[in-house]
Structure formats: C-alpha cells, structure tokens
Amino acid sequence: xxxxxxxxxxxxxxxxxxxxxxxxxxxxxxxxxxxxxxxxxxxxxxxxxxxxxxxxxxxxxxxxxxxxxxxxxxxxxxxxxxxxxxxxxxxxxxxxxxxxxxxxxxxxxxxxxxxxxxxxxxxxxxxxxxxxxxxxxxxxxxxxxxxxxxxxxxxxxxxxxxxxxxxxxxxxxxxxxxxxxxxxxxxxxxxxxxxxxxxxxxxxxxxxxxxxxxxxxxxxxxxxxxxxxxxxxxxxxxxxxxxxxxxxxxxxxxxxxxxxxxxxxxxxxxxxxxxxxxxxxxxxxxxxxxxxxxxxxxxxxxxxxxxxxxxxxxxxxxxxxxxxxxxxxxxxxxxxxxxxxxxxxxxxxxxxxxxxxxxxxxxxxxxxxxxxxxxxxxxxxxxxxxxxxxxxxxxxxxxxxxxxxxxxxxxxxxxxxxxxxxxxxxxxxxxxxxxxxxxxxxxxxxxxxxxxxxxxxxxxxxxxxxxx
Numbered sequence: 045x046x047x048x049x050x051x052x053x054x055x056x057x058x059x060x061x062x063x064x065x066x067x068x069x070x071x072x073x074x075x076x077x078x079x080x081x082x083x084x085x086x087x088x089x090x091x092x093x094x095x096x097x098x099x100x101x102x103x104x105x106x107x108x109x110x111x112x113x114x115x116x117x118x119x120x121x122x123x124x125x126x127x128x129x130x131x132x133x134x135x136x137x138x139x140x141x142x143x144x145x146x147x148x149x150x151x152x153x154x155x156x157x158x159x160x161x162x163x164x165x166x167x168x169x170x171x172x173x174x175x176x177x178x179x180x181x182x183x184x185x186x187x188x189x190x191x192x193x194x195x196x197x198x199x200x201x202x203x204x205x206x207x208x209x210x211x212x213x214x215x216x217x218x219x220x221x222x223x224x225x226x227x228x229x230x231x232x233x234x235x236x237x238x239x240x241x242x243x244x245x246x247x248x249x250x251x252x253x254x255x256x257x258x259x260x261x262x263x264x265x266x267x268x269x270x271x272x273x274x275x276x277x278x279x280x281x282x283x284x285x286x287x288x289x290x291x292x293x294x295x296x297x298x299x300x301x302x303x304x305x306x307x308x309x310x311x312x313x314x315x316x317x318x319x320x321x322x323x324x325x326x327x328x329x330x331x332x333x334x335x336x337x338x339x340x341x342x343x344x345x346x347x348x349x350x351x352x353x354x355x356x357x358x359x360x361x362x363x364x365x366x367x368x369x370x371x372x373x374x375x376x377x378x379x380x381x382x383x384x385x386x387x388x389x390x391x392x393x394x395x396x397x398x399x400x401x402x403x404x405x406x407x408x409x410x411x412x413x414x415x416x417x418x419x420x421x422x423x424x425x426x427x428x429x430x431x432x433x434x435x436x437x438x439x440x441x442x443x444x445x446x447x448x449x450x451x452x453x454x455x456x457x458x459x460x461x462x463x464x465x466x467x468x469x470x471x472x473x474x475x476x477x478x479x480x481x482x483x484x485x486x487x488x489x490x491x492x493x494x495x496x497x498x499x500x501x502x503x504x505x506x507x508x509x510x511x512x
Contacts, residue, residue: 289365321345411446
C-alpha cells in the first residue's frame with residue numbers, strides 16, 4: 045500500500061515536472077535548435093560543395109569540346125607527325141577558277157613546293173602557309189674566308205715612363221708580306237711631332253694566329269689624308285691575302301661583317317651589322333652646313349660594334365670580299381655608329397704608296413673646308429656697273445697654320461676661280477686645285493663682304509703644301 049502511494053506520488057511529480065517544462069518552452073526550443081544546427085553545419089555545406097564540383101566539371105567539358113572543335117585540323121602538321129613518314133596530301137577543298145588553272149601550267153609542281161613548305165588548312169578559317177626558317181651560312185662562310193688574311197699587329201714604344209703598347213689589325217694584300225692598316229694604328233706611338241719614326245719603337249706582326257712566330261714590320265709609306273699605312277714583313281712562306289670588293293656598290297642597309305684579329309687570347313673578333321651611312325670628305329673637303337670641321341676622310345658608317353682591335357681590320361660583305369678598312373679611335377664618341385674607309389680608296393692609296401719613297405707625302409693641301417653646294421650671288425661689274433650673277437664656292441673652314449690661313453683667306457669668302465679658271469661646283473674645285481703640285485701657287489679670285497655688306501673682289505695667292 046505504501047509502495048503504491050510512493051509510485052503514485054513519483055508519477056505525479058514527473059507529470060508536474062514535464063508539465064512545467066512544456067509550459068516554459070524549453071523542450072521545444074531544444075528540439076528546434078538541434079534540428080537547425082544539423083542543417084546549417086552539415087547539409088548546407090555538403091550541398092554547396094557538390095554544386096561547385098558539378099559546375100566545374102561541366103565548364104571544363106564544354107571548354108575542351110569547343111577548343112577541339114575549333115582547332116581540329118584537316119591534316120596533321122609535319123612537326124607533329126612521324127618524321128620518317130611522308131605527309132599525306134592535303135585537300136584544301138578550295139575551288140580554283142579555270143583561267144587560274146591554265147595560268148599555273150608554267151609554275152613548278154605543288155609536290156616540289158611541299159618539300160620546303162608546310163600547308164595546313166584550319167576548318168572554317170583560312171589557309172596558312174609557313175616557310176621553314178633556314179640558317180644563313182653566308183656570314184660564317186665569309187668569316188672563314190677572310191680570317192687567314194687578318195694579321196695581328198702590335199706597336200710598342202719604350203721611354204722613361206715604361207713600355208707603351210697598342211694592339212690592332214692589318215690586312216694582308218699580297219703573298220710576299222705586304223699589308224695595309226690604318227695610319228692611326230702606328231702614328232700615336234711610332235711617330236713624333238716632326239713626323240719621324242721614333243728610335244725606341246717597334247712594330248711586330250703575327251700571321252695565321254701563330255703567336256709563336258713573330259715578324260718585324262717595316263713602314264713602306266703612309267697616306268695620312270686617307271688614314272692608310274703600307275707595311276712589309278719578310279715571311280718565309282706564302283701568305284693568304286684578301287679579295288677586294290667594290291665599295292662603290294655598297295648601299296644603305298647592306299649586311300656587312302667587321303673582322304679583326306682580336307688578341308693572343310681570343311684569336312679573332314667578329315661582329316655583324318649594316319651600312320648606315322655613306323659620305324665623302326677629306327682634308328680640302330666638302331662640308332655640309334651641319335658638319336663640324338673635323339679631319340674626316342672618305343668614310344662609311346656602319347652599325348657593326350668595334351673595339352680597338354678593329355682599327356686596321358676588315359669590313360667584308362657576305363661574299364667575304366673586303367669592302368672597307370675599319371677605323372676605331374678610342375677618344376672619339378661613336379654614338380652607336382662606327383667608321384670604315386672604302387676599300388677602293390684604300391686600294392688606290394696603297395698602290396700609290398708602293399711607288400713612293402719612305403714617308404713621302406705628295407698630296408696637295410690648302411687647309412680649307414668648303415660648302416657642299418655652290419652659291420649663286422650677284423655682283424656689280426667694275427666695267428659698266430651692271431649687276432651680274434656669278435657662281436662660287438663658299439669657304440666654311442680655314443685651318444690654323446695652313447697655307448690658306450697665312451694667305452689671308454677667311455671663312456665666308458666666295459671663290460669663283462683658280463688661276464682664272466672658273467669653278468662651278470665643290471667637286472670641280474677639289475679636282476682643279478689637285479692638278480697643282482705642292483709648292484705651286486694658286487691665284488684665287490675671291491669675293492668678300494666688307495663692313496657695309498657689299499661684295500669686294502680680291503686676288504689671293506696661296507702656295508699649296510703637303511698634308512701635315
């Protein structure tokens with residue numbers, strides 16, 4: 045009886061507790077919270093991951109499908125096929141007009157063209173022709189041809205300060221040891237101010253890059269106007285000499301190669317470039333309005349990079365023929381362009397040096413620069429006071445200490461005649477004055493503006509000298 049009452053009270057207490065929990069809302073909130081936590085933490089992230097994976101797979105599949113469809117060629121490329129198997133014929137499905145078919149009868153067969161041509165047809169796009177790149181071996185062949193004719197030259201001078209040395213190149217022009225180089229190679233170390241060879245100076249030469257055999261060179265002659273020196277060595281065997289090209293046929297943009305001896309460490313130096321400029325000027329020279337009065341000779345500009353070793357080296361064309369003698373002066377600003385003397389001028393100068401005595405200079409020189417264009421101006425006739433028009437050459441530069449300087453010739457003077465022979469162009473003036481030898485006098489008819497701006501006629505006598 046007592047147990048029954050206790051059980052009844054226990055059940056009654058539990059019912060009251062449950063009723064109290066329900067009334068407070070705690071039970072329902074707990075159930076809802078558990079359901080919400082399960083959905084947000086597990087089901088939602090899982091759904092998002094599955095959706096992202098599905099979209100990525102679909103996008104990749106579509107991309108691959110369309111790329112393959114667009115780029116699917118009708119024939120395999122040669123570089124993707126087996127090189128041992130010949131390429132299959134290509135059917136371009138491009139209709140050819142009848143008149144075109146008739147016109148192609150004289151053209152080489154398509155099968156012969158395919159040996160050097162890859163033809164690929166892309167669906168719904170166009171026909172593409174690709175020519176394989178062929179390595180041009182002309183430059184390397186030219187270098188191999190000229191290299192044995194390049195000599196290594198070394199000028200040495202000893203004084204109380206020590207031994208001074210200059211390394212450069214020379215071109216062998218005969219099998220018995222004659223060679224040419226730039227006069228700027230030997231002049232700084234080997235000649236004094238009086239133009240005499242220094243006693244403590246020597247010029248040594250190595251040929252065929254054999255640095256174990258040394259030859260002493262003798263200076264046969266120098267042409268300072270054209271910056272050319274002729275040397276001679278006594279060699280015990282025939283030497284390979286250069287092949288002359290024609291510098292008059294050079295054109296802007298032509299490929300050229302500068303070849304030098306390098307030194308005893310490098311055994312050769314090569315750089316390629318193009319012809320960037322052609323000009324003509326020398327001591328009594330034609331000056332453009334923008335040109336500064338510098339002692340430039342008949343020069344070629346090139347983009348081939350040079351160093352001191354290139355002084356006296358070769359500028360060759362793709363046939364290995366020498367078209368110019370390269371010049372490099374250390375103190376000059378090259379501005380990306382380097383100079384060379386046309387080989388036609390060098391050849392002429394070297395041939396003249398062979399028949400001259402040692403260190404003899406016979407080039408006539410006034411020591412002036414003249415404008416490239418002739419000037420037309422009006423003067424008043426002294427006889428009938430009428431205005432007449434004459435043509436003259438304007439003096440643009442007078443060198444200090446030159447015959448023109450001592451004669452009183454000035455910048456701005458207009459020269460109309462030499463010894464009563466009228467000049468009508470700058471080239472005509474140079475040609476006419478060079479017909480007179482050094483020591484002969486030239487009577488120049490000159491017009492000069494006075495203080496009032498009027499032109500006044502003068503007769504100036506100039507005695508030509510040799511190039512200093």
